[in-house]
Amino acid sequence: MTGHALLVLMVERNPAVIDLARHFLERYGFRTAFAEDGLAALSMAVELRPDVLITEILVPRMDGLAVCRQLKAHELTRAIKVVVFSVLHARERALAAGADAFLLKPVQEDRLLETVQQLLAIDG
Amino acid sequence: MERVSTGLPALDKVLGGGFPENSITMICGRPGTGKSILAQQMVFANAGPGRRAAYLTTLSEPFEKTLRYLQGISFYSEDLLLESILYRDLADGLTAAGLEGLLATVVGLVKEERPRLLVIDSFKAIGDLTGRSANYRSSLFELARLLSAYSCTSFWVGEYSEVDSGRPEFAIADGILELVNQKRGTRDERYLRVVKLRGSPFLPGEHSFRIGPDGLEVFPRSCLGATAPLDCGEELVPTGMTPLDALLSGGFYRGSNTMVMGPSGVGKTVLGLQFVAEAARRGENAVYLSLQEHPGHLRRTAGALGLRLEPEGGGQVRILYMSPVETLIDEVVFRLLEAVDQTAASHAVVDALGELAPASWDRSRYTGFIYSLNQALKARGVTAVVNYELAEQFRTDRLSQDCISNIADNVITLVYTPGATLGRGLRVVKARATVHSTRQVPFSIGVGGLSGIGAPDAGP
Known part of the structure; x- marks a missing residue:
């Protein structure tokens, strides 16, 4: 299946995760952008208006949960779908912060794509 | 002297009450001896509201694996991790910016986060990557001075062995704790040993320990300590x-x-x-x-x-x-x-x-x-x-x-x-x-x- 040219913004510091996510997402037709810390992610979210933001919790300057809360608190960014994608077993905490979905690392291509597609209501 | 508890009462006993506050201690041992678990156990034992702790990884175990395994140990607390503990991977900065870049990052973290307890794991990797740098020793000294100035008790963890004892960090550190996994016949026995602890008495010798779901459990060497009272009763x-x-x-x-x-x-x-x-x-x-x-x-x-x-x-x-x-x-x-x-x-x-x-x-x-x-x-x-x-x-x-x-x-x-x-x-x-x-x-x-x-x- 081929996705639309939708934009996924990922907040992540691990180059290996970035490399894999870019590979999988772009192969399915998504555009990708990456931020290394929470504050950079917030400004990029306002500027780029991604369709989906995927964030690790443990990122510098502002953690992923705070990023999620900020996005959901503001009219301008509320519509951005947020996936918390973390090494921490923090599903409840992520959902409480307003995340639309939670995924546990490591990267599993099928689950990552399926989650993004479901959030964007893309048909198979 | 103020002490920083390890979170393990038996190890505190070995150390005369804990590590001296504001000291720098090297935790040494071959891979698999329990160094990182002990360091993280101390981080979680000392973190809390108003007491930040930081765990910085360099080039040993991948950061995410460290966190993945950590969550299976009973002392792990998601609340503490998210509210009072800073986990940070410095591997990329070390590779890209070298010793000076790494030290600048650490200095920035200390100034910004003000951790009372700081672990750098693996510290040996820093020396392996940058040890030939002419200013390695002076950079370490600067780091030690900064950590002391900011009232931070720190632990430099590394896969050091006997041959590494000439490295400058051994001279700079206030304490050295060695962890060993020794083959005895068909079994393995773990023990730890305080090699050096400046300005503090400690129990010498090999102290057994196990690693289990709760982390390390230490059993101080029993050929020490208690002396029977001299006044024997008649009952x-x-x-x-x-x-x-x-x-x-x-x-x-x-x-x-x-x-x-x-x-x-x-x-x-x-x-x-x-x-x-x-x-x-x-x-x-x-x-x-x-x-x-x-x-x-x-x-x-x-x-x-x-x-x-x-x-x-x-x-x-x-x-x-x-x-x-x-x-x-x-x-x-x-x-x-x-x-x-x-x-x-x-x-x-x-x-x-x-x-x-x-x-x-x-x-x-x-x-x-x-x-x-x-x-x-x-x-x-x-x-x-x-x-x-x-x-x-x-x-x-x-x-x-x-x-x-x-x-x-x-x-x-x-x-x-x-x-x-x-x-x-x-x-x-x-x-x-x-x-x-x-x-x-x-x-x-x-x-x-x-x-x-x-x-x-x-x-x-």
């Missing part, structure tokens, strides 16, 4: 066997230790059960350390003989079972004394001491260990019976083959007596400060335990 404690008390002129001195020696099946365990049942009957607590039989078996034996280990309105008997397989000799002492302290026990039985011999890879430590155990029990005023199995069925002329009977205050032998019907005989070989008979007297085992103990004859 005699009944043994639960009236004829034996008669042989001993009233019983054991309170706080004494008695070694009961004899072959398998002769009645040592029954004597021990009688001893603790009598203590409970009088309202005193006791610990029965079994290195042979499971608690269920012991309770069944006691029940069959009519010995009540939990008499109504009386004291309690805690049966502490430890498998003799893979036993750490220091752990046995630790568990026994822990149980004694928890129950305020005044009586204890060790059944049987010989099971610990294989656990002591250093034979010279075995007698030291037994002496130390006795002293620790005496210091608590505990009256102890220690069973020891002899190979000979009928002879008792090799009591000191392990050089241990001389440590005991009292020595009682139980033997089989040959004949058409196998009999049993009891002899008080030694009873310090007691007028006693050394005649061997017959006994049998029945309801009530050791019974039919013959009366002492006219003289020794």
Whole structure:
């Protein structure tokens, strides 16, 4: 299946995760952008208006949960779908912060794509 | 001097109360020795509201694996991690920016986050990558100065071995803690050793530890510490066997230790059960350390003989079972004394001491260990019976083959007596400060335990 040219913004510091996510997402037709810390992610979210933001919790300057809360608190960014994608077993905490979905690392291509597609209501 | 607790009371004891505050300690050891778990255990023990802690990884275990494994250990707390602990991967910065870049990052983190406790894991990787830099030593000194200035207790973790001891970080560090996983025959034994701790006393030597679901559990070396009080009381404690008390002129001195020696099946365990049942009957607590039989078996034996280990309105008997397989000799002492302290026990039985011999890879430590155990029990005023199995069925002329009977205050032998019907005989070989008979007297085992103990004859 081929996705639309939708934009996924990922907040992540691990180059290996970035490399894999870019590979999988772009192969399915998504555009990708990456931020290394929470504050950079917030400004990029306002500027780029991604369709989906995927964030690790443990990122510098502002953690992923705070990023999620900020996005959901503001009219301008509320519509951005947020996936918390973390090494921490923090599903409840992520959902409480307003995340639309939670995924546990490591990267599993099928689950990552399926989650993004479901959030964007893309048909198979 | 203020101390930073490790979160492990036993390790704090080794360190004289914990690591000195604001010190720099190197945690050294080969891969798999438990360095990172210990460091993280300390991070979680010290983090809390208003007390930030930081764990910085460099080029050892991938950051995400560190966190993944961490979540399976009981001391992990998501609340603490998200609210009071900074986990940060510095690997990319180290690779890209070198030593200066890394130090700048650490300095920035310390200034911004103000952690009271900081771990850098692996610190050795920094030296491996940048150690040839001309300013390596001066950069380390600058880092050490910064950490001291910001009131930060830090730990530099690394896979250092003996050959690395010339590295500048060893000279800069205030403390060095070495973790070892040593092959002993077919088993592995872990121990830790304080190599250096500036300005602080510590317990020297090898201290055993295990790694389990709760992290590290340390058992300080038992050949140290407690010394029995010099003022010995005159109180005699009944043994639960009236004829034996008669042989001993009233019983054991309170706080004494008695070694009961004899072959398998002769009645040592029954004597021990009688001893603790009598203590409970009088309202005193006791610990029965079994290195042979499971608690269920012991309770069944006691029940069959009519010995009540939990008499109504009386004291309690805690049966502490430890498998003799893979036993750490220091752990046995630790568990026994822990149980004694928890129950305020005044009586204890060790059944049987010989099971610990294989656990002591250093034979010279075995007698030291037994002496130390006795002293620790005496210091608590505990009256102890220690069973020891002899190979000979009928002879008792090799009591000191392990050089241990001389440590005991009292020595009682139980033997089989040959004949058409196998009999049993009891002899008080030694009873310090007691007028006693050394005649061997017959006994049998029945309801009530050791019974039919013959009366002492006219003289020794």
